[in-house]
Amino acid sequence: MASLAGLGAPSLVAAALFAVVALLISVAGARLGRHDLAVAGRRAMTVSFGFTVLATIALLTALKAHDFSLDYVARYSSRSLSGPYTLAALWGGMEGSLLFWTLLLTGFSSLALTRVPIRDPRPHAWATAVLAGIATFFLVLLVAPATPFAELSPPPADGSGLNPLLQSPGMLIHPPLLYTGFVGFSIPFAFAMGALLSGRIDDGWFTSTRRWTLFAWSALSIGIVLGGAWAYTELGWGGYWAWDPVENASFMPWLTATAFLHSVVIQEKRRMLKVWNVTLILLTYVLAVFGTFLTRSGILSSIHTFTEGPIGKWFLPFLALMLIGGLAVIIMRLDRLRSENRFDAIVSRESAFLANNVLFMAAAFAVLWGTIYPIVAEVTSGVRLSVGPPFFNSVFVPIALAILLLTGIGPLISWRRMSRGAFSRIVRAPLAGGVSAIAILALAGVDSVGALLAFGLCVFTTTAVLGEFVRGSSVYRAQGVPWLAALARTIGRNRRRYGGYIVHLGVVLIVIGLAGGAFKTERHALLERGQDMRVGAYTLTYEDLSRSETPEKQINTVVVSVTRGEEVVTTLTPERNFHLAQGQPQSEVAIRTTPVEDLYVVVTSIDPDGAAALRAFVNPLTWWIWSGAAVMLAGMAILLSSPAPVAQPGPARREIQQAAVALR
Amino acid sequence: MKAFVAIIAGCFVLSLSSAAAAAPEDVANDISMHVMSPFCPGVTLHDCPTENATALRERIVTMVEQGFTRGQILDFIEREYGVATRATPDPSGTGILVWLLPGVAAIGGAAIAWHLARRWVRVPATPEGYNPDVHVTEEDRRRLERELKRFKDEG
Numbered sequence: 001m002a003s004l005a006g007l008g009a010p011s012l013v014a015a016a017l018f019a020v021v022a023l024l025i026s027v028a029g030a031r032l033g034r035h036d037l038a039v040a041g042r043r044a045m046t047v048s049f050g051f052t053v054l055a056t057i058a059l060l061t062a063l064k065a066h067d068f069s070l071d072y073v074a075r076y077s078s079r080s081l082s083g084p085y086t087l088a089a090l091w092g093g094m095e096g097s098l099l100f101w102t103l104l105l106t107g108f109s110s111l112a113l114t115r116v117p118i119r120d121p122r123p124h125a126w127a128t129a130v131l132a133g134i135a136t137f138f139l140v141l142l143v144a145p146a147t148p149f150a151e152l153s154p155p156p157a158d159g160s161g162l163n164p165l166l167q168s169p170g171m172l173i174h175p176p177l178l179y180t181g182f183v184g185f186s187i188p189f190a191f192a193m194g195a196l197l198s199g200r201i202d203d204g205w206f207t208s209t210r211r212w213t214l215f216a217w218s219a220l221s222i223g224i225v226l227g228g229a230w231a232y233t234e235l236g237w238g239g240y241w242a243w244d245p246v247e248n249a250s251f252m253p254w255l256t257a258t259a260f261l262h263s264v265v266i267q268e269k270r271r272m273l274k275v276w277n278v279t280l281i282l283l284t285y286v287l288a289v290f291g292t293f294l295t296r297s298g299i300l301s302s303i304h305t306f307t308e309g310p311i312g313k314w315f316l317p318f319l320a321l322m323l324i325g326g327l328a329v330i331i332m333r334l335d336r337l338r339s340e341n342r343f344d345a346i347v348s349r350e351s352a353f354l355a356n357n358v359l360f361m362a363a364a365f366a367v368l369w370g371t372i373y374p375i376v377a378e379v380t381s382g383v384r385l386s387v388g389p390p391f392f393n394s395v396f397v398p399i400a401l402a403i404l405l406l407t408g409i410g411p412l413i414s415w416r417r418m419s420r421g422a423f424s425r426i427v428r429a430p431l432a433g434g435v436s437a438i439a440i441l442a443l444a445g446v447d448s449v450g451a452l453l454a455f456g457l458c459v460f461t462t463t464a465v466l467g468e469f470v471r472g473s474s475v476y477r478a479q480g481v482p483w484l485a486a487l488a489r490t491i492g493r494n495r496r497r498y499g500g501y502i503v504h505l506g507v508v509l510i511v512i513g514l515a516g517g518a519f520k521t522e523r524h525a526l527l528e529r530g531q532d533m534r535v536g537a538y539t540l541t542y543e544d545l546s547r548s549e550t551p552e553k554q555i556n557t558v559v560v561s562v563t564r565g566e567e568v569v570t571t572l573t574p575e576r577n578f579h580l581a582q583g584q585p586q587s588e589v590a591i592r593t594t595p596v597e598d599l600y601v602v603v604t605s606i607d608p609d610g611a612a613a614l615r616a617f618v619n620p621l622t623w624w625i626w627s628g629a630a631v632m633l634a635g636m637a638i639l640l641s642s643p644a645p646v647a648q649p650g651p652a653r654r655e656i657q658q659a660a661v662a663l664r
Numbered sequence: 665m666k667a668f669v670a671i672i673a674g675c676f677v678l679s680l681s682s683a684a685a686a687a688p689e690d691v692a693n694d695i696s697m698h699v700m701s702p703f704c705p706g707v708t709l710h711d712c713p714t715e716n717a718t719a720l721r722e723r724i725v726t727m728v729e730q731g732f733t734r735g736q737i738l739d740f741i742e743r744e745y746g747v748a749t750r751a752t753p754d755p756s757g758t759g760i761l762v763w764l765l766p767g768v769a770a771i772g773g774a775a776i777a778w779h780l781a782r783r784w785v786r787v788p789a790t791p792e793g794y795n796p797d798v799h800v801t802e803e804d805r806r807r808l809e810r811e812l813k814r815f816k817d818e819g
Contacts, residue, residue, distance in 0.1 A: 235711070235713065236713050237710065237711035237712075237713060239711060242707060242708065242711050244706045244707060245706060272784075339784075342784040342785070343781055343784040343785045344785070345785060346781055346782070346785055351781055354777050354780075354781060355774075355777065357777070358770070358773045358774050358777045359770075361769075361773055362766065362769055362770035362773055362774075365765075365766060365769045365770075366766035366769075366770075369762070369765055369766055369769075370762065370766075373753070373761075373762045377753070377758070380758070381758065383747065384747075384748050385747065385748060385750070385753045385759070386700040386748045386749070386750060386751055386752075386753075387751075387752060387753065387762060388698075388700050388708055388751030388752065389697065389708055389751060390697070390698050390751050390752050391751070391752040391762065391763075394752075395763075395766050395767075399770070521690075522689070522690075522693050523689060524689070524718070524721070524722070587713065604713065604715070604718050605715055605718070613718065
């Protein structure tokens with residue numbers, strides 16, 4: 001086993017060398033326009049991937065074999081760590097997660113470069129060069145300052161183990177999904193840069209990588225929601241989103257990628273916003289790497305720690321090169337990125353998309369600014385300040401509500417132009433729905449203005465989007481097709497459009513869940529056995545305490561019976577455990593979930609005499625967040641199954657299209 | 665439209681007037697959401713799971729029950745644990761930047777987008793017959809090229 005681990009470091013050196021070879025051959029292929037060199041560059045990239053796989057297998061084998069002669073294995077695993085978490089330790093620490101990132105990068109690059117046919121060697125070879133350049137950077141990090149194969153002498157008898165908070169099923173899925181999202185954006189980014197560097201600027205770069213963009217965006221979206229679910233079930237503070245820098249690091253590229261997914265439709269349909277789209281994909285990828293820099297460099301704890309850390313000083317020049325180099329290439333090609341069309345009217349779907357982009361970018365900027373402001377303040381004034389959830393909520397929530405409004409308005413407006421009369425007619429039903437919802441909820445005693453607006457906008461948007469499904473199905477309904485079959489045919493006929501609408505419905509459900517947070521109730525009490533506490537309509541009685549032990553931890557289970565009035569609701573068993581390897585206490589939350597509300601109970605401490613401090617929350621509508629994510633996932637699957645759009649190479653698309661229609 | 669606006673405004677007035685006085689623990693919870701924990705980096709006091717944080721939260725409840733105002737409690741925590749416990753920088757002085765820039769960016773972005781949209785609209789629009797929803801397939805394109813070639817050859 002140890003010998004296989006010994007292959008890790010040489011494999012990384014070989015992977016780095018082949019990435020450099022891929023970079024050099026591809027640059028030559030791009031400059032000379034040679035097909036054979038473009039193919040050779042791609043093959044070198046695949047070989048680099050092969051060696052990265054070997055290095056990953058070497059580390060996984062060392063983790064599985066508890067080979068504590070490797071420093072990484074000793075720091076992030078232990079003999080008592082259960083099987084799946086031993087393997088999840090691959091992304092539990094900085095070096096391992098960089099290796100995992102590089103594995104995905106070289107793997108995705110090889111796959112994308114193989115699947116996208118080489119119609120023209122120049123853009124393809126430039127795209128390979130960009131991907132190989134990024135891979136070279138990460139592999140150099142892994143070879144020198146952040147190697148996961150550093151040896152420890154003498155090896156300890158046991159390792160420190162994985163942080164108990166990370167020992168949850170969410171840890172097995174959430175980080176890989178986030179990394180898949182981050183790394184996935186490197187494909188559209190590289191092909192956009194390839195198109196710009198080669199000067200072959202048509203729709204090819206985004207049509208050929210559309211599925212990659214959607215795939216990366218979907219993975220990042222689900223990864224973010226699963227991160228929220230992990231926080232909710234593991235961290236014990238009753239919430240799912242804390243606006244901490246690590247969360248923000250994943251959210252910023254998601255915001256710009258979402259803006260890109262919308263604005264690229266304008267380029268596809270109207271051949272406009274070309275500069276904007278390449279800028280957005282550049283920003284998305286730079287923010288994805290910036291997020292990794294933020295969370296892995298130590299800069300967030302203090303400006304002074306990042307230069308002392310092993311990778312911080314490497315990331316900054318790399319980020320600067322990508323951002324400045326990318327912008328320079330865009331500026332260099334501005335003359336070929338001119339829009340080929342104009343807006344026909346202000347009231348049009350194009351305008352709605354433009355407004356959507358402004359809002360997404362404003363949101364991304366607000367999150368970025370709030371995240372880096374403590375660093376800016378420390379650099380400029382020497383004082384460490386904090387920017388926490390109150391800032392982000394104040395700034396982000398109004399923008400998010402405006403985006404929700406546009407989500408409802410967008411599908412209602414037609415392309416090109418729409419008369420005010422037609423707009424008023426079509427918006428009437430959703431508006432009536434939204435206003436009625438606000439009125440009913442206000443009369444029912446809902447006293448949060450933000451929540452009222454959110455619920456009203458959710459009803460507005462749902463009515464608007466469902467109206468699209470009804471209008472779409474009406475053609476089949478008129479032919480006597482049953483409702484469900486008509487709906488299925490409608491979705492099948494235009495999977496891209498209706499898949500997008502289903503994603504929007506998922507977002508609406510998530511907003512309903514988030515708005516429910518305005519009515520959260522929370523209580524804290526120290527209880528002796530037999531005592532009770534009230535939270536919301538529930539009475540919680542501390543019935544019993546049981547203790548047990550596993551090789552990993554001492555388990556203290558508190559048995560809590562839950563009643564509502566005279567009704568016995570359930571029995572919950574939150575735990576307060578002590579993890580032996582880390583010498584660290586850890587609470588395991590107990591949750592009773594219903595679509596109406598969650599009852600969430602956590603034990604914050606247990607006294608030697610058995611008295612338990614309980615923190616209990618009633619979280620209304622949280623169930624809708626996870627349901628909304630499931631609906632989004634369904635929409636994403638439909639979107640991903642839609643056929644790729646056909647690239648339109650020439651600028652005379654309008655004429656071609658009109659002639660083609662005339663020939664039919 | 666005016667009726668809709670009036671209904672919404674009425675509902676908001678109604679919702680605001682129905683707000684009940686909060687319990688001390690609710691006030692304390694809200695305050696703890698506006699304090700960064702001195703015990704957990706990057707996390708609010710409300711979300712910090714340590715026993716020290718629990719003790720400080722309980723102290724805030726006691727202070728609320730004793731009649732201390734929200735401002736007094738926040739000042740007390742800042743004096744005890746430092747300025748970094750404020751979850752948002754003080755809007756006076758340079759702290760105003762943190763609030764101002766996102767607004768300036770949003771308004772600036774909206775102004776640029778509005779200006780561009782207006783300018784694009786003034787330019788002649790798309791010719792009649794163009795419909796971006798019409799999908800041109802590769803087969804359409806090949807047939808078009810064949811027909812154009814035939815037309816040119818015949819002409």
